[in-house]
Amino acid sequence: MRRVILCSTAEMVTLEGVTKQAKVWAEERELSWAAVWTRRNRGETWADALNPEPREDAVQRARKNTCICAASTLVTLDGETKEAPEWAAERGLKWQTVKMRRMRGAGWAEALCPQLRGRRWMDSFTMANG
Incomplete structure (x- = not known):
């Protein structure tokens, strides 16, 4: 912790x-x-x-945390190449949703997946009747 x-x-x-x-x-x-x-x-x-002046390890950490998710980025899925927002629209996703998924560390295939990801962090919570 x-x-x-x-x-x-x-x-x-x-x-x-x-x-x-x-x-x-x-x-x-x-x-x-x-x-x-x-x-x-x-x-x-x-x-x-x-x-x-940032320390060298901070600079490296910042580089590691950056992801490429520009609207002009070409993405290849199943052998077909299109711009990322075009993939998003085709799959019924907002471009902002795809960008946020990418910023959280998802790859292009996962970020462009139309299904919602499971939210496991609340599994241990219970609702008390009262």
């Missing part, structure tokens, strides 16, 4: 012998508070979280 690090914009942070509020450091370095908060919750130190 991942531990959440609580960090406040008002938290006092000392970098290079100077103490300021975390939010002030972020603003001076032109970083959004969301970016700083995300870095802290990944376990980075304040110095790393407030560094405007």
